[in-house]
Amino acid sequence: MTARTIWIDGELVGWDEATVHVTSFGLHYGIGFFEGIRCHSTPDGPAIFRLTDHLRRLQRSAAVYGFDLPRPVEEMAHACKLVVSANGLTDCYLRPLVFLGDGANPFTARLRTVVIATANGPLTGPPKQDGVRARISSFQRMSPNSIPSAAKATGQYLNSFLAQTEALSCGYDEAIMLNDSGRVADGWAHNVFIVAGGALVTSPVGAGGLPGITRDSIMTLAAEAGVAVRVQDLVRSDLYLADECFLTGTSAGVVPVTSVDGRGIGAEKPGPLTVSLNDRLTEITHGIVDAYPQWREYVG
Numbered sequence: 001m002t003a004r005t006i007w008i009d010g011e012l013v014g015w016d017e018a019t020v021h022v023t024s025f026g027l028h029y030g031i032g033f034f035e036g037i038r039c040h041s042t043p044d045g046p047a048i049f050r051l052t053d054h055l056r057r058l059q060r061s062a063a064v065y066g067f068d069l070p071r072p073v074e075e076m077a078h079a080c081k082l083v084v085s086a087n088g089l090t091d092c093y094l095r096p097l098v099f100l101g102d103g104a105n106p107f108t109a110r111l112r113t114v115v116i117a118t119a120n121g122p123l124t125g126p127p128k129q130d131g132v133r134a135r136i137s138s139f140q141r142m143s144p145n146s147i148p149s150a151a152k153a154t155g156q157y158l159n160s161f162l163a164q165t166e167a168l169s170c171g172y173d174e175a176i177m178l179n180d181s182g183r184v185a186d187g188w189a190h191n192v193f194i195v196a197g198g199a200l201v202t203s204p205v206g207a208g209g210l211p212g213i214t215r216d217s218i219m220t221l222a223a224e225a226g227v228a229v230r231v232q233d234l235v236r237s238d239l240y241l242a243d244e245c246f247l248t249g250t251s252a253g254v255v256p257v258t259s260v261d262g263r264g265i266g267a268e269k270p271g272p273l274t275v276s277l278n279d280r281l282t283e284i285t286h287g288i289v290d291a292y293p294q295w296r297e298y299v300g
Helices: 025-029 051-064 073-086 157-169 214-224 236-240 273-285
Strands: 003-008 012-015 032-034 039-040 047-049 092-100 111-118 132-136 173-179 184-187 192-195 199-202 228-233 245-250 253-260 296-298
Touching: 003 073, 012 073, 012 184, 012 236, 025 092, 032 051, 047 073, 047 111, 051 073, 051 092, 051 214, 073 092, 073 111, 132 157, 132 236, 157 173, 173 253, 184 236, 192 236, 199 214, 214 228, 214 245, 214 273, 236 253, 245 273, 253 273
Parallel strands: 132 173, 132 253, 199 228
Antiparallel strands: 003 012, 003 111, 032 092, 039 047, 039 092, 047 296, 092 111, 173 184, 184 192, 192 199, 192 245, 245 253
Protein backbone atom coordinates (compact mmCIF):
# COMPACT_ATOMS: atom_id res chain seq x y z
CA MET A 1 0.00 0.00 0.00
CA THR A 2 1.26 3.48 -0.86
CA ALA A 3 1.74 5.84 2.07
CA ARG A 4 -0.77 8.69 2.15
CA THR A 5 0.19 10.72 5.20
CA ILE A 6 3.27 12.04 7.01
CA TRP A 7 3.61 13.20 10.61
CA ILE A 8 5.16 16.67 10.83
CA ASP A 9 5.53 18.90 13.88
CA GLY A 10 2.86 17.07 15.85
CA GLU A 11 0.17 16.32 13.29
CA LEU A 12 -0.63 14.06 10.37
CA VAL A 13 -0.80 15.82 7.01
CA GLY A 14 -1.32 14.63 3.45
CA TRP A 15 1.74 13.38 1.60
CA ASP A 16 1.76 16.33 -0.80
CA GLU A 17 1.23 18.83 2.01
CA ALA A 18 4.36 17.83 3.97
CA THR A 19 6.57 20.58 2.60
CA VAL A 20 9.27 22.88 3.99
CA HIS A 21 10.62 26.16 2.70
CA VAL A 22 13.73 26.27 0.52
CA THR A 23 15.32 28.64 3.04
CA SER A 24 15.42 25.91 5.72
CA PHE A 25 18.88 25.72 7.23
CA GLY A 26 18.73 21.94 7.23
CA LEU A 27 18.79 22.11 3.44
CA HIS A 28 21.51 24.76 3.23
CA TYR A 29 23.91 23.41 5.85
CA GLY A 30 22.95 19.77 6.32
CA ILE A 31 21.96 20.35 9.95
CA GLY A 32 19.68 17.50 10.91
CA PHE A 33 19.48 14.12 12.63
CA PHE A 34 17.65 11.01 11.56
CA GLU A 35 16.98 7.34 12.12
CA GLY A 36 16.06 4.44 9.89
CA ILE A 37 13.74 1.99 11.64
CA ARG A 38 12.06 -1.21 10.48
CA CYS A 39 8.53 -2.38 11.18
CA HIS A 40 7.77 -6.06 10.59
CA SER A 41 4.62 -8.11 10.33
CA THR A 42 4.26 -10.60 13.19
CA PRO A 43 1.52 -13.00 14.32
CA ASP A 44 0.44 -10.28 16.79
CA GLY A 45 0.39 -7.43 14.27
CA PRO A 46 3.00 -4.94 13.04
CA ALA A 47 5.95 -4.55 15.43
CA ILE A 48 8.63 -1.87 15.18
CA PHE A 49 12.10 -3.23 15.90
CA ARG A 50 13.83 -1.55 18.83
CA LEU A 51 11.87 1.65 18.32
CA THR A 52 12.75 3.27 21.64
CA ASP A 53 16.43 2.39 21.25
CA HIS A 54 16.46 4.07 17.84
CA LEU A 55 14.78 7.21 19.17
CA ARG A 56 17.16 7.41 22.11
CA ARG A 57 20.02 7.30 19.62
CA LEU A 58 18.30 10.12 17.73
CA GLN A 59 18.25 12.05 21.00
CA ARG A 60 21.97 11.39 21.52
CA SER A 61 22.79 12.44 17.95
CA ALA A 62 21.14 15.81 18.54
CA ALA A 63 22.90 16.15 21.90
CA VAL A 64 26.32 15.65 20.31
CA TYR A 65 25.62 18.76 18.24
CA GLY A 66 24.29 20.68 21.23
CA PHE A 67 20.57 20.33 20.50
CA ASP A 68 17.64 18.98 22.51
CA LEU A 69 14.95 17.15 20.57
CA PRO A 70 11.98 19.50 20.19
CA ARG A 71 9.63 16.66 21.13
CA PRO A 72 10.13 13.92 23.73
CA VAL A 73 11.06 10.37 22.78
CA GLU A 74 7.64 9.13 23.92
CA GLU A 75 5.84 11.47 21.51
CA MET A 76 8.14 10.48 18.66
CA ALA A 77 7.47 6.80 19.39
CA HIS A 78 3.72 7.47 19.29
CA ALA A 79 4.16 9.33 15.99
CA CYS A 80 6.02 6.35 14.48
CA LYS A 81 3.19 4.00 15.42
CA LEU A 82 0.62 6.51 14.20
CA VAL A 83 2.04 6.81 10.67
CA VAL A 84 2.26 3.03 10.30
CA SER A 85 -1.36 2.66 11.37
CA ALA A 86 -2.68 5.67 9.43
CA ASN A 87 -1.11 4.41 6.21
CA GLY A 88 -2.30 0.83 6.67
CA LEU A 89 1.26 -0.52 6.56
CA THR A 90 2.77 -3.65 8.11
CA ASP A 91 6.27 -4.42 6.80
CA CYS A 92 7.69 -0.95 6.26
CA TYR A 93 10.53 1.49 6.81
CA LEU A 94 10.31 4.49 9.14
CA ARG A 95 12.35 7.67 8.85
CA PRO A 96 12.15 10.03 11.87
CA LEU A 97 13.91 13.25 10.93
CA VAL A 98 14.75 16.33 12.97
CA PHE A 99 16.16 19.24 10.98
CA LEU A 100 16.83 22.93 11.33
CA GLY A 101 14.07 25.03 9.81
CA ASP A 102 14.08 28.54 8.40
CA GLY A 103 14.60 31.73 10.37
CA ALA A 104 16.79 34.78 10.79
CA ASN A 105 19.96 32.75 11.36
CA PRO A 106 20.88 29.11 12.02
CA PHE A 107 21.70 29.71 15.69
CA THR A 108 18.16 30.81 16.54
CA ALA A 109 16.09 28.79 14.05
CA ARG A 110 13.81 26.11 15.47
CA LEU A 111 14.09 22.39 14.84
CA ARG A 112 11.35 20.71 12.81
CA THR A 113 10.28 17.08 13.32
CA VAL A 114 9.02 14.62 10.72
CA VAL A 115 8.17 10.91 10.66
CA ILE A 116 7.79 9.20 7.29
CA ALA A 117 6.63 5.61 6.74
CA THR A 118 7.05 3.86 3.40
CA ALA A 119 6.86 0.28 2.22
CA ASN A 120 10.51 0.49 1.14
CA GLY A 121 13.26 2.65 2.55
CA PRO A 122 15.62 4.89 0.57
CA LEU A 123 18.46 2.37 0.72
CA THR A 124 16.49 -0.82 0.15
CA GLY A 125 16.78 -2.80 -3.03
CA PRO A 126 16.96 -6.40 -4.23
CA PRO A 127 17.89 -8.90 -1.50
CA LYS A 128 21.65 -9.36 -1.06
CA GLN A 129 21.60 -12.64 0.85
CA ASP A 130 23.82 -14.32 -1.76
CA GLY A 131 26.59 -11.90 -0.88
CA VAL A 132 28.17 -8.69 -2.14
CA ARG A 133 31.56 -7.62 -3.44
CA ALA A 134 33.05 -4.85 -1.33
CA ARG A 135 35.81 -2.34 -1.99
CA ILE A 136 38.01 -0.47 0.46
CA SER A 137 37.25 3.15 -0.36
CA SER A 138 39.93 5.71 -1.18
CA PHE A 139 37.81 8.15 0.84
CA GLN A 140 38.60 7.95 4.55
CA ARG A 141 35.97 8.08 7.28
CA MET A 142 36.10 11.61 8.70
CA SER A 143 38.00 12.11 11.93
CA PRO A 144 35.87 12.32 15.11
CA ASN A 145 37.60 15.61 15.83
CA SER A 146 36.28 16.92 12.51
CA ILE A 147 32.76 15.46 12.48
CA PRO A 148 31.54 13.34 15.43
CA SER A 149 30.86 9.91 13.96
CA ALA A 150 28.84 8.87 17.03
CA ALA A 151 25.98 11.02 15.70
CA LYS A 152 23.65 10.02 12.87
CA ALA A 153 23.51 13.47 11.32
CA THR A 154 22.37 14.34 7.82
CA GLY A 155 25.26 16.43 6.50
CA GLN A 156 27.98 13.98 7.45
CA TYR A 157 26.56 11.38 5.04
CA LEU A 158 28.29 13.24 2.21
CA ASN A 159 31.37 11.31 3.35
CA SER A 160 29.53 8.02 2.90
CA PHE A 161 28.03 9.12 -0.42
CA LEU A 162 31.48 9.72 -1.87
CA ALA A 163 32.65 6.26 -0.80
CA GLN A 164 29.64 4.37 -2.15
CA THR A 165 29.52 6.30 -5.43
CA GLU A 166 33.16 5.40 -5.97
CA ALA A 167 32.53 1.72 -5.21
CA LEU A 168 29.60 1.52 -7.62
CA SER A 169 31.50 3.30 -10.38
CA CYS A 170 34.32 0.76 -9.99
CA GLY A 171 31.93 -2.18 -10.38
CA TYR A 172 31.58 -3.14 -6.70
CA ASP A 173 28.43 -3.43 -4.60
CA GLU A 174 29.46 -1.85 -1.29
CA ALA A 175 32.12 0.45 0.12
CA ILE A 176 34.10 -0.19 3.30
CA MET A 177 35.81 2.81 4.87
CA LEU A 178 39.04 3.12 6.83
CA ASN A 179 39.86 5.91 9.25
CA ASP A 180 42.91 8.17 9.02
CA SER A 181 44.95 5.57 10.94
CA GLY A 182 44.19 2.84 8.42
CA ARG A 183 41.80 0.99 10.74
CA VAL A 184 38.42 -0.29 9.54
CA ALA A 185 35.77 2.25 10.53
CA ASP A 186 32.60 0.83 8.98
CA GLY A 187 30.81 0.39 5.70
CA TRP A 188 29.43 3.43 3.94
CA ALA A 189 26.08 2.86 5.72
CA HIS A 190 26.77 -0.33 7.68
CA ASN A 191 28.82 -1.80 10.47
CA VAL A 192 31.42 -4.42 9.53
CA PHE A 193 31.93 -7.85 11.11
CA ILE A 194 34.36 -10.65 10.42
CA VAL A 195 34.55 -14.23 11.69
CA ALA A 196 38.08 -15.33 12.50
CA GLY A 197 39.12 -18.44 14.43
CA GLY A 198 35.50 -19.07 15.45
CA ALA A 199 35.10 -15.61 17.04
CA LEU A 200 32.92 -12.76 15.86
CA VAL A 201 34.96 -9.55 15.60
CA THR A 202 33.95 -5.95 14.90
CA SER A 203 35.65 -2.58 15.07
CA PRO A 204 35.16 -0.30 18.09
CA VAL A 205 32.87 2.63 17.44
CA GLY A 206 35.80 4.83 18.39
CA ALA A 207 37.39 3.84 15.08
CA GLY A 208 34.77 5.96 13.34
CA GLY A 209 31.68 3.78 13.01
CA LEU A 210 28.12 4.45 14.12
CA PRO A 211 26.92 2.58 17.24
CA GLY A 212 24.48 0.51 15.20
CA ILE A 213 21.27 -0.94 16.61
CA THR A 214 21.55 -3.99 14.33
CA ARG A 215 25.23 -4.27 15.30
CA ASP A 216 24.28 -4.43 18.97
CA SER A 217 21.53 -6.97 18.25
CA ILE A 218 23.89 -9.27 16.33
CA MET A 219 26.52 -9.11 19.07
CA THR A 220 23.86 -10.01 21.65
CA LEU A 221 22.59 -12.95 19.60
CA ALA A 222 26.11 -14.26 18.94
CA ALA A 223 26.97 -14.19 22.64
CA GLU A 224 23.68 -15.97 23.41
CA ALA A 225 24.72 -18.71 20.97
CA GLY A 226 28.03 -19.17 22.78
CA VAL A 227 30.14 -17.44 20.14
CA ALA A 228 33.09 -15.40 21.40
CA VAL A 229 32.51 -11.73 20.55
CA ARG A 230 35.45 -9.34 20.36
CA VAL A 231 35.61 -5.60 19.71
CA GLN A 232 39.06 -4.71 18.42
CA ASP A 233 40.83 -2.66 15.78
CA LEU A 234 40.81 -4.22 12.32
CA VAL A 235 42.93 -3.43 9.28
CA ARG A 236 42.20 -4.30 5.67
CA SER A 237 44.26 -7.50 5.76
CA ASP A 238 42.03 -8.79 8.57
CA LEU A 239 39.15 -8.62 6.10
CA TYR A 240 41.15 -10.33 3.36
CA LEU A 241 42.03 -13.25 5.67
CA ALA A 242 38.68 -13.60 7.44
CA ASP A 243 36.72 -16.85 7.41
CA GLU A 244 33.51 -14.85 6.97
CA CYS A 245 32.62 -11.18 6.60
CA PHE A 246 29.27 -9.40 6.71
CA LEU A 247 27.70 -5.97 7.00
CA THR A 248 24.81 -4.95 9.25
CA GLY A 249 22.32 -2.10 9.10
CA THR A 250 18.63 -1.38 9.48
CA SER A 251 17.88 -1.13 5.76
CA ALA A 252 20.17 -3.96 4.69
CA GLY A 253 19.82 -6.34 7.63
CA VAL A 254 22.72 -8.83 7.56
CA VAL A 255 24.59 -8.77 4.25
CA PRO A 256 27.28 -11.40 3.54
CA VAL A 257 30.48 -10.12 1.93
CA THR A 258 31.99 -12.65 -0.47
CA SER A 259 35.03 -10.62 -1.52
CA VAL A 260 36.94 -7.48 -0.56
CA ASP A 261 39.09 -5.74 -3.19
CA GLY A 262 38.68 -8.78 -5.41
CA ARG A 263 40.02 -11.18 -2.76
CA GLY A 264 37.60 -13.98 -1.97
CA ILE A 265 36.45 -14.29 1.65
CA GLY A 266 36.30 -17.86 2.96
CA ALA A 267 34.36 -20.07 0.54
CA GLU A 268 33.14 -16.94 -1.31
CA LYS A 269 29.56 -17.56 -0.22
CA PRO A 270 27.55 -16.69 2.91
CA GLY A 271 29.27 -18.38 5.85
CA PRO A 272 27.53 -20.57 8.43
CA LEU A 273 27.68 -18.08 11.29
CA THR A 274 26.49 -15.26 9.03
CA VAL A 275 23.50 -17.34 7.93
CA SER A 276 22.73 -18.51 11.46
CA LEU A 277 22.75 -15.02 12.94
CA ASN A 278 20.63 -13.65 10.11
CA ASP A 279 18.07 -16.42 10.54
CA ARG A 280 17.92 -15.85 14.30
CA LEU A 281 17.46 -12.10 13.86
CA THR A 282 14.66 -12.67 11.34
CA GLU A 283 12.84 -15.03 13.71
CA ILE A 284 12.95 -12.39 16.44
CA THR A 285 11.99 -9.36 14.35
CA HIS A 286 8.99 -11.22 12.86
CA GLY A 287 7.85 -12.63 16.22
CA ILE A 288 8.32 -16.22 15.09
CA VAL A 289 9.94 -16.91 18.47
CA ASP A 290 9.20 -15.29 21.82
CA ALA A 291 12.81 -14.30 22.51
CA TYR A 292 13.63 -10.63 23.20
CA PRO A 293 10.05 -9.36 23.35
CA GLN A 294 11.37 -5.95 24.44
CA TRP A 295 12.79 -5.52 20.94
CA ARG A 296 9.32 -5.66 19.34
CA GLU A 297 7.19 -2.57 19.99
CA TYR A 298 3.72 -3.21 18.64
CA VAL A 299 1.77 -0.66 16.65
CA GLY A 300 -1.67 -1.76 17.80
